[in-house]
Amino acid sequence: MSFRSVTKDFGGHVAVDDLSFDVVAGRVTGFVGANGAGKTTSMRMALGLVAPTAGSALIYGRAYGDLDNPRKVVGAALDGPGAHPGRSARAHLRIIATASGIGFDRVDEVLSQVELTEHASRRVGGYSLGMRQRVALAGALLGDPELLVLDEPVTGLDPPGILWIRELLTRLAGEGRAMLVSSHLLGELAEVADQMVIIDRGKLIADTPLQELLRRRQTIVELRCQNHGAAAAGLEQLGAVVERCDDHLVIRGLSAREIGDTVDRTNAGPVFLLNERVASFEDIYFELAGSLGSDAAQGNIPDAGARAAS
Amino acid sequence: MNALARAEWLRIRSTPTYWWLLLGTVAIGVLGTLAPLIAAKDNSASALLTEQRLREAMHGAAAGSMLVVVAGIIGMAGEWRFGQVTQAFLTTPKRRRVMTTKLLSHVLLGAVFGLVAAIATLATAWIWYRSEGVALPIGRTAVWLTLFGCVAVAMMFGALGIAVGAITRNPVTGIVGALVWLVVVEQTLFAASRSVFRWLPGMASMSLRRQPADGLLAMAPAAFVLATAISALLLVGLWFVERDDVTG
Numbered sequence: 001m002s003f004r005s006v007t008k009d010f011g012g013h014v015a016v017d018d019l020s021f022d023v024v025a026g027r028v029t030g031f032v033g034a035n036g037a038g039k040t041t042s043m044r045m046a047l048g049l050v051a052p053t054a055g056s057a058l059i060y061g062r063a064y065g066d067l068d069n070p071r072k073v074v075g076a077a078l079d080g081p082g083a084h085p086g087r088s089a090r091a092h093l094r095i096i097a098t099a100s101g102i103g104f105d106r107v108d109e110v111l112s113q114v115e116l117t118e119h120a121s122r123r124v125g126g127y128s129l130g131m132r133q134r135v136a137l138a139g140a141l142l143g144d145p146e147l148l149v150l151d152e153p154v155t156g157l158d159p160p161g162i163l164w165i166r167e168l169l170t171r172l173a174g175e176g177r178a179m180l181v182s183s184h185l186l187g188e189l190a191e192v193a194d195q196m197v198i199i200d201r202g203k204l205i206a207d208t209p210l211q212e213l214l215r216r217r218q219t220i221v222e223l224r225c226q227n228h229g230a231a232a233a234g235l236e237q238l239g240a241v242v243e244r245c246d247d248h249l250v251i252r253g254l255s256a257r258e259i260g261d262t263v264d265r266t267n268a269g270p271v272f273l274l275n276e277r278v279a280s281f282e283d284i285y286f287e288l289a290g291s292l293g294s295d296a297a298q299g300n301i302p303d304a305g306a307r308a309a310s
Numbered sequence: 311m312n313a314l315a316r317a318e319w320l321r322i323r324s325t326p327t328y329w330w331l332l333l334g335t336v337a338i339g340v341l342g343t344l345a346p347l348i349a350a351k352d353n354s355a356s357a358l359l360t361e362q363r364l365r366e367a368m369h370g371a372a373a374g375s376m377l378v379v380v381a382g383i384i385g386m387a388g389e390w391r392f393g394q395v396t397q398a399f400l401t402t403p404k405r406r407r408v409m410t411t412k413l414l415s416h417v418l419l420g421a422v423f424g425l426v427a428a429i430a431t432l433a434t435a436w437i438w439y440r441s442e443g444v445a446l447p448i449g450r451t452a453v454w455l456t457l458f459g460c461v462a463v464a465m466m467f468g469a470l471g472i473a474v475g476a477i478t479r480n481p482v483t484g485i486v487g488a489l490v491w492l493v494v495v496e497q498t499l500f501a502a503s504r505s506v507f508r509w510l511p512g513m514a515s516m517s518l519r520r521q522p523a524d525g526l527l528a529m530a531p532a533a534f535v536l537a538t539a540i541s542a543l544l545l546v547g548l549w550f551v552e553r554d555d556v557t558g
């Protein structure tokens with residue numbers, strides 16, 4: 001699946017802006033962005049549900065609408081199961097199977113795969129959110145496709161549901177399927193994704209291997225002291241990146257010991273809080289989204305230290 | 311197209327609303343037949359066998375066919391209600407094919423509803439007439455042509471429902487809009503000027519169903535008017551369906 005300069009303008013609101021990236025065969029691509037960042041719109045454009053204003057999103061070089069029996073090429077789970085609440089999961093899947101020329105035995109297979117066989121005859125309207133997600137995943141798997149497009153598969157799920165989906169995605173990835181999986185939580189995808197595509201306000205801010213992001217999980221230190229101004233100035237002289245929050249500083253690039261020494265040297269004390277922790281994926285996301293904005297280039301994650309120096 | 315048609319029938323059969331509408335069609339067919347018979351003051355054999363009374367007795371089939379419009383609107387607009395349209399277009403990205411399949415399926419469904427309404431009407435009228443000691447003259451034009459017209463209108467109303475559903479893509483708006491137009495707006499306009507407003511599609515359908523009302527078009531021009539109006543609405547609906555993004 002390749003996105004090439006894809007743009008979507010909803011009557012003056014640009015939801016996706018000149019987006020380009022690839023989903024490579026046999027790899028899991030995490031698609032990360034805040035709510036409203038343009039993930040769902042991008043996926044829908046690739047699946048022929050939303051028409052791009054400019055650019056193209058192609059699957060094996062063809063538009064989704066030009067694929068022969070697309071269910072057997074791409075499986076998609078968007079916005080829940082898309083089933084009438086008065087219909088059973090089995091009937092819902094059988095309708096899709098019939099239209100796609102897929103046998104009913106495959107319906108039973110995918111129901112078993114998502115562990116829903118026992119409840120397959122019940123009406124979808126009575127299902128929990130987790131069960132609905134399972135129906136959606138079963139629909140995506142029905143054609144046994146090589147490529148899966150899953151939009152926020154863990155949203156709204158309880159911890160056992162999240163764990164279950166994580167295990168399923170890992171298993172599917174192990175089968176060699178390509179996947180594009182979106183989430184607004186970068187950390188959610190860290191266990192299954194090989195590649196991370198991060199967008200913010202419709203623009204690409206990073207398209208990078210997961211390993212590169214893991215490398216960036218540097219230590220950050222939170223500091224609360226008497227004189228934040230003096231402390232920040234001293235820390236920045238040492239090359240640290242200092243983020244000024246309401247009642248504390250967030251510092252990257254120095255250890256807690258170095259920061260303590262600096263506070264002491266600049267007479268910014270006393271220290272009320274000095275907390276060292278490893279940066280979360282969310283920290284990385286905010287760092288990228290906040291500093292790069294629309295000027296980000298594909299595959300180019302700037303170095304925090306270099307930015308501080310500039 | 312065959313696979314898509316089979317899937318559409320499976321969808322229809324597994325949607326509880328359709329079964330309720332079919333039940334409603336039977337109920338309306340029975341009540342619509344009984345109402346004029348009960349209301350009539352003269353139920354003598356000679357009165358029951360007049361052209362006017364026979365057409366009134368077959369009225370139930372006409373009323374029953376109205377529910378086909380609702381079925382068609384649900385069949386099309388209902389796809390947008392629970393996100394089913396996403397699944398439909400993921401399976402069949404050519405939206406024109408999806409709409410064509412729905413159109414043909416609901417025309418066929420209209421035939422089923424129309425026949426069920428006709429059978430309910432005939433059975434009710436037959437029992438009533440027999441209780442009055444009169445044999446229902448099924449061979450009379452007033453009976454079979456009225457029932458034939460009701461079935462034909464039910465088939466066309468299936469298509470009308472698909473057209474309205476494609477335009478509104480909201481079942482409630484579609485159903486309320488269609489029923490208010492057919493039952494209130496057209497009737498009011500027709501009462502104001504019969505010669506002008508008999509050309510409206512709802513009035514044309516009344517002519518096809520051989521409703522006992524003066525001033526309606528003849529059956530042939532009525533069929534042409536109704537078919538033309540539905541075709542135009544279908545084209546508008548198709549334009550909307552093919553043009554608009556599916557965002558949820």
